[in-house]
Amino acid sequence: MIAQSLRSTLVNSSQLLRRAGLIGSLTPFLFGCSSVIHDHPPLLGSQLTVQQAVDKIRLGLEDSLRHPVPSLNVLIQTPNTRVFASSVPGGQSPVRETDHFRFASITKHFTATAMLNMHEDGWVNYKAKITDLIPGTQTPYVPNTSDWDFPYKNQITIEQLLQHRAGVFDVDNDSVPGYNRQSYTEYTQLADPTHQFTTEEMVRQLIVHKLSYFAPGTAYHYSNTGYSILGKIIARVYSIKSGSEKTYQDYMRDYIVxxxxxxxxxxxHFPGRADDTVLPIPRVEGLELLPGNVQKRYGDYNMSAQVGEGNGYGTMADLHTYIRSLMKGQNVLMPETVKRMQLDDLGGSFRANLGYEKNGARIGNIAVIAYDPLTDVSVVAYLPLWDLTEGKDGEISFGKCINALYDAAYAARSALGYPGKP
Incomplete structure (x- = not known):
């Protein structure tokens, strides 16, 4: 079953990628044959077992899609071993765990961690309404102005935003009236790829069109805009507590990464400026395949519309260190807060035989991070491919990519003797 964050992405999958700038578009898809040849020494033991398992999943995806898959990559750690496996077509260099890539909505997990760290420090109360006062101040979490008077604002809590239960309409994923059946962010960035987005202008769309999914706390609907509001709250709180103007990126740098x-x-890193577009080298660029043999690669682009919800980039190695250390109570959050994060689905959710996990899918990239407290096994899986060639809006082939990503994570667990795909 496709996770909710990926499911909401899939609804507008072909639209989501078009809002980003791209490099190397319409380039030939040259991967050579699909025999597995790797640029590393002979593999032994656990490394060989996991590599073979990931190879099998990649080759199965190639057979199903009927074209080469650029790579499929898994980093897994158990109490006794740590293995990285990159499966690529013959003649291609494997991805390295130190290559940079866009990890998209996994950013939301970092946002949740930041908010809970502020809670531990007494800077916020994550159970509070967003119209309540920041502790020790006369300033509310969100501005008490007409520019922020969006539907149900007075009833929404920080916790509901973290859980996607606030009903905040997603102007980044769903079509907004007056924008040619496109999302607000897509339409705007197509018109001007250098546009500097702000949370305020996205909130304005909620006000102008009276957009909401439901009354807060009554249902679940994934919302990038809800997490953008959380990013704004983090910036406001940090500015007050530090005594100077601060951004979401400042807090993430100073306290989280x-x-x-x-x-x-x-x-x-979590770029927020429209002119901060470059993905560092070494890097992996996402690949999008469209009907008619159209192929596009995505590397450098404007992520200012995704602050707090999808603007992060980094390496598989650091993502793995983050999820493993955090979930083991060895990072910024205390063990009791980590337990609450898991039980209440704050920033992520549980999946059988993977544990507490968060996935992300945007701009040719799909990734998942997970930690299983029952087995002390952590895993990061990454696929730099969106195939949108089969089904309405590409949902069939895109679903195959998502399934392969999870299958690779499960296969790596099974290869090391742990419960795999349920």
Whole structure:
């Protein structure tokens, strides 16, 4: 079953990629034959077992899609071993765990961690309404102005935003009236790829068109815009507590991933400026396949519309260090807060035989991070491919890509003797 974040992405999958700038579009798809040849020494033991398992999943996806798959990559750690496997077509260099890539909505997990860290420090109360006052101040979490008077604002809690239960309409994924059946962010960025987005302008769409999914707390609907609002709250709180103007990116650097963080993760960044578009080298670029043999690669682009919900990039190695250390209570959050994060689906959700996980899919990339507290097994899986050639809006072939990503994570677990796909 496709996870909710990926399911909502799939609804507008062909649209989502078009809002980003791209490089190397309409380039030939040259991967050679599909025999498995890897540029590394002979593999032994656990490394060989996991590599063969991931190879099998990639080759199965190639057979199903009827074309080469650029790579399928898994990093897994158990109490006794750590293995990285990159499966690529013959003659291609494997992806490295230190290559940078866009990890999309996995950003939301970092946002949830940041909010809970602020909660531990007494800077926020994540159970509070977003119109309540920031602790120790006379300032509300979101501005008390007409520019922020969107539907149900007075009833929404921070926790509901974290859980996608606030009913906030998603102007990044769903079509907005007056924008040619496109989302607001897609339409705007197609018109101007250099446009600097703000949370305020996205919230304005909720107000102008009176957009909402449901009354807060009554249902579930994935919302990028809801997490953009969380990013804005983090920036407001940090600005007040530090005594100077701060951004979401500042807090993430200073407390969650930067050199002064509990566990520094120096490859991970959350760009918020429209002119901060470059994905560092070494890097992996996402590939999109469209009907009619149209192929596009995505690397450098404007992520200012996705602050707090999908703007992150980094390496598989640092993503793995993050999820494993955090879930084991060895990072910025205390063990009791980590338990609450898991039980209440704050920033992620549970999946059988993977544990607490978060996935992301955007701009030719699909990834998942997971930690299983029952077995002490952590895993990161990454596929730099969106195939949108089969089914309405590509849902059939895109679904195959998602399934292969999860199958690779499960196969790696099985290869090391742990429960695999249910």
């Amino acid at each position: 930067g050199a002064t963080a509990t566990v520094p993760l120096l490859s991970i």
